[in-house]
Amino acid sequence: MNWAETTEQLAFREEVRGFVRRHFPTDYPPDPLAEHSLEPEDVWGYDWPADRTSADPVRRAAARRWATALAERGWIAPHWPVEYGGAGLSAMSELILREELMRAGVPTVNGIGALLLGPTLIEHGTEQQRAAHLPGIARGETTWAQGFSEPGAGSDLAGLSTTAVRDATGSAFLVNGQKVWTSSAQHADWLFVLVRTDRAAPRHKGLSFLLVDARSQGITIRPIRDMRGAEPFAEIYFDDVRVPATNLVGAENRGWYVAMSALAFERAGIGATVKFERAVHDLIGYLRSPRGAGFRRADTAVPRHELAQRYIELRVQHNLARLAACREDAGGVPEYEASISQLRGAELHQRLARTATSLFGPYAQLWQREGAPMAAEFTHMRFDAIAATLLGGTTEIQRRVIATRGLGLPKS
């Protein structure tokens, strides 16, 4: 592959920068007290699904205006075909778009709906399902959450036990069970869930993929508070929830294959390197500033070496994202490449937080932002980074994918 960007790619970068300057609402500033979002795609200070329904009318209106501006370009779902409300961009252009949004520090919109559900419906949905759901996602009007994990089934997804049974008429399913760790479920309009529809069949042959209106009777969504005091996810209880059979995606009992293709679309961390690059630059800028001078242990060899090491890792990560995008544009499907990217990205996130907090010594224990070095930025990051090696599949599972599909090693 060619590592240098073409004239068109550089021009597209410039176009995105100009678009942000012109269209990002000035009354939609980052919230300085917000915790880091845990999803790799999200930028600090914003939680678009929550902002969109915020109690603050100014923030709510600004979040919606931003979504409308992006939607007019097809940039909420840039990689979808134009006929479905996307922009039909190549994987490389999508990467550039996401990098520039992140570099500008502005939020992307509708991540789960645009990245996971949309492509799944385009591949497996009925024409009626596509017509019902894709426009709302592409316009930023409806948000989605992914209900796969359960208290007894995370890595071992085929072990899930939420059931869906056809009612007497056969025209609807009755869903019962519990999901957990569902990102942004408390802000979602719709859920896509994997449920057990045949208990007698082998584990992964008795599952189905359903679209569920989050406001259906019988659904209880409870936010889960994490150790930072933030509520990035929720648990969901289903008590005889009635779901029309027309909301079944793909064939009944073949939901495993639909879910696997949804997970393959989870392009974890596309453009996320920029988030960490910004963090490293901010850190170096702070250490060079008068306020940061007291922490210039960075002038000694060990921390300098560590910081340089993080920077090298960032560049490698950056190139991995490019390699995956090129492969996709050449018609390939990145699968183990996505695992390599996710694994390295998650570990880099944790190492970066450790390197930075070690520079602040005992001050890194300050949780209160006021008066703390760098407003305790990296102390907060150190806590949020813990989830990085779990979400979207744990590092052990990523290593298995790399070993079996990438290196061709036998399954253990």
Ligand SMILES: Cc1cc2nc3c(=O)[nH]c(=O)nc-3n(C[C@H](O)[C@H](O)[C@H](O)COP(=O)(O)OP(=O)(O)OC[C@H]3O[C@@H](n4cnc5c(N)ncnc54)[C@H](O)[C@@H]3O)c2cc1C
């Ligand atoms: C911030 C965050 C957001 C999330 N968002 C969502 C979401 O939106 N929707 C959703 O459905 N889920 C979500 N999850 C859940 C996530 O997908 C699961 O936590 C993850 O798949 C791990 O499952 P588990 O928690 O059941 O752990 P387990 O699968 O029980 O794993 C426990 C430990 O055992 C290891 N392990 C398990 N199996 C193997 C194996 N075969 N070989 C080697 N080691 C193994 C794991 O790697 C891990 O270290 C989220 C999680 C987090 C932290």
